Amino acid sequence: MATLEQKGKGHRIKFSIDGERESLFLGAKYSKTTANELKKTIETLIACRDNHQQPDKRVMAYLETAVPEIKAKLEKVGLIKQEKVRTLGDFIAGYVKERTDWKARTFAAFSTSRKRIQDFFGKNTPIEKISVDDAVEFRLELQRRYSEATVSKIIKHCRQVFNLARRRKLIADSPFETVRGGNERNPARYHFVTMDEYRQLLEGCTNAKQRLIIALARIGGLRCPSELCGLRWSEIDWQKKWFWVHAPKTEHHKGKDKRLVLLFPELEERFREFFDTLPEGCGDLIFPEESDIPPVVSLKKSLGSWISKVAKRSGMELWEKPFQNCRSSRDTELRRRHPQHLVNGWIGQTEAVEGTGNVQPQDWVNNMMGHSQKVAEDHYIQPLASDFVDAYNAEKGDTVSEPSPESSLFCNSSDRSRGDTIGDSKGRN
Numbered sequence: 001m002a003t004l005e006q007k008g009k010g011h012r013i014k015f016s017i018d019g020e021r022e023s024l025f026l027g028a029k030y031s032k033t034t035a036n037e038l039k040k041t042i043e044t045l046i047a048c049r050d051n052h053q054q055p056d057k058r059v060m061a062y063l064e065t066a067v068p069e070i071k072a073k074l075e076k077v078g079l080i081k082q083e084k085v086r087t088l089g090d091f092i093a094g095y096v097k098e099r100t101d102w103k104a105r106t107f108a109a110f111s112t113s114r115k116r117i118q119d120f121f122g123k124n125t126p127i128e129k130i131s132v133d134d135a136v137e138f139r140l141e142l143q144r145r146y147s148e149a150t151v152s153k154i155i156k157h158c159r160q161v162f163n164l165a166r167r168r169k170l171i172a173d174s175p176f177e178t179v180r181g182g183n184e185r186n187p188a189r190y191h192f193v194t195m196d197e198y199r200q201l202l203e204g205c206t207n208a209k210q211r212l213i214i215a216l217a218r219i220g221g222l223r224c225p226s227e228l229c230g231l232r233w234s235e236i237d238w239q240k241k242w243f244w245v246h247a248p249k250t251e252h253h254k255g256k257d258k259r260l261v262l263l264f265p266e267l268e269e270r271f272r273e274f275f276d277t278l279p280e281g282c283g284d285l286i287f288p289e290e291s292d293i294p295p296v297v298s299l300k301k302s303l304g305s306w307i308s309k310v311a312k313r314s315g316m317e318l319w320e321k322p323f324q325n326c327r328s329s330r331d332t333e334l335r336r337r338h339p340q341h342l343v344n345g346w347i348g349q350t351e352a353v354e355g356t357g358n359v360q361p362q363d364w365v366n367n368m369m370g371h372s373q374k375v376a377e378d379h380y381i382q383p384l385a386s387d388f389v390d391a392y393n394a395e396k397g398d399t400v401s402e403p404s405p406e407s408s409l410f411c412n413s414s415d416r417s418r419g420d421t422i423g424d425s426k427g428r429n
Contacts, residue, residue, distance in 0.1 A: 002046075004039045011035035015042055017049070022077045026070075037062070038070065045079045086170055088130065089123030092161055103248055104299050105226070113157040116142070128171050130162075135175040149189075152182035185378050191319035192382050193218055193329040201307075204314030208274040209293045212286075213303070214310070215270040217323050220261055221330035221369050223249060224323040228297050231286040236263065236271065247370045248299065259370045324379075327369070331380040334365045 002015035009028035013035065016022065024042070026035050044059050055063075063071065063080060074080045092114055102110070120138050121130055135158070142151045155176065162174035198218045205211045216222045216231075222245060230246030237243065241263040250256040263271075274286075287297035295306040303323065311318035319325055366373055371380070 002039050002042050004035055013039050013042060015046060017046060017078060024073050024077060042074075042079065045074070049079070086127050086165075087124050088121055088127050089118055091127050091165060091170070092118070095161060095164060101252060103226070109153070110157055113154045116154055117158060117161070127162075127165055130175050132175045132178070135179045139179050147186055147188070148182045149186035155179060155181040189320045189325075190328065190382055191321075191325045192332065193319070193326050197316065198326075200314045200316050201310055204310040204312070204316075206313075207293060208270070208277045209287075210295065210310065212270040212274045213295070213297070214307075214326075215267055217326040218330060219264050219266045219270075220245075221327045221334075222261070223247070223327065223370070225297050225301070225303050226299060227370075228287050229289070229299055230258075232284045233275065233286055234284050238263070238268070241268075245370065250370060256370070259367060261368050328380040328382060331365065331369050331376060332382040334369075335376075335381060 002013055005012050005014070007025060011026045011030065011032065013024045013026070014021070015024075024038075026038065041059055041062050044055060047053075048055050048059075063074075066074075071080065096107070096110065096114070099107075117138075120141060121134065138158075139151065139155060142154055146154075158176045158179075159174065159181070162171065162176050165171045166174045198214070201214050201218075202211050205214060213224065213228065216228060217224050222228060226248045227245050230248075231243070235244040242260045243263055244258050245261050246258045247256060251258075289296065289298045291297075295303060297303070307322050308318055311322075366376060369376070369380075
């Protein structure tokens with residue numbers, strides 16, 4: 001039996017569990033009626049515990065509607081056991097903590113999605129309370145505010161989170177299971193960087209290091225800044241005309257931690273120019289993080305603001321996604337020597353079709369650029385206006401023009417100058 005006594009302005013309930021005396025105090029905000037009801041519930045819970053029985057419907061209904069403070073008091077003395085409520089914010093925080101494999105830029109991208117997810121659903125919302133209708137409404141809200149590529153990325157992150165919750169049996173099904181993601185490709189942000197624009201950017205650089213970075217982005221097609229950080233002087237083979245690029249983005253794939261890149265004549269010139277400015281004993285890293293020569297090259301720091309300043313000094317308006325478009329332009333430029341992607345586009349197939357026995361002439365470009373054919377097709381390859389003329393002339397048996405990159409077909413600036421390609425006429429030894 002439990003006893004109820006007044007204690008100051010509140011009430012104390014005394015009882016015994018397994019021979020141990022316990023007490024539970026209710027403050028002045030709880031009435032005597034509430035205290036009496038709790039006393040009866042405690043007596044029933046103790047009896048059920050002693051007889052190994054389940055509480056009756058009255059007690060279950062009481063516990064269902066009881067305020068969290070009373071539930072916590074009953075749990076503290078061992079009369080009930082509450083299932084821990086997993087809030088959306090706590091679960092995402094735990095997920096992020098587990099992802100020790102993420103790179104800094106992956107973490108930054110997910111952090112942006114995380115904020116938008118928590119702002120919409122509420123950080124303290126129990127994860128099991130989020131329904132399919134909520135997920136659909138979230139996508140509609142994103143669609144009203146962002147591009148399809150951004151929407152697709154956020155929905156992809158939602159699926160990661162809720163699929164993990166499903167696998168851990170915190171929810172029965174993912175509310176995002178049937179929510180359409182979309183295409184992360186955004187042609188509206190494509191810009192083919194011509195050689196004239198490349199040279200104009202070089203004019204805005206203030207030292208040889210800056211010119212080398214621009215060249216590595218546009219001529220070497222490197223990811224910036226991640227693939228700049230691991231470059232070493234000792235890994236350039238001046239005779240064989242190649243150098244090693246370490247790829248943090250793909251290092252978790254077997255055999256994809258580094259790749260060989262052709263030492264294009266323009267790149268060789270920029271490497272040598274920068275090397276000649278360095279003092280003796282400068283170290284093997286080409287871009288050490290601790291350097292007095294601007295800009296700072298680091299996995300933790302974007303080069304976006306720096307290249308914006310370079311463009312401003314050059315007197316040019318910088319396009320969106322400057323480094324990715326430099327890489328994309330080089331990828332497109334190299335593939336124009338083997339424009340099989342155009343045929344695939346017309347016929348409606350990809351080059352990654354297995355079992356056809358076809359030779360894939362694009363493989364060398366993919367290996368050097370450090371990405372798959374699917375990634376190239378989704379994010380890098382830019383059909384150019386002259387491709388169609390070249391294809392027409394080839395069908396007639398006429399001479400095909402030398403590769404000369406123009407405006408991407410997806411761009412609006414049709415009057416952009418043609419520019420020229422990086423040729424092999426410089427004859428560097």
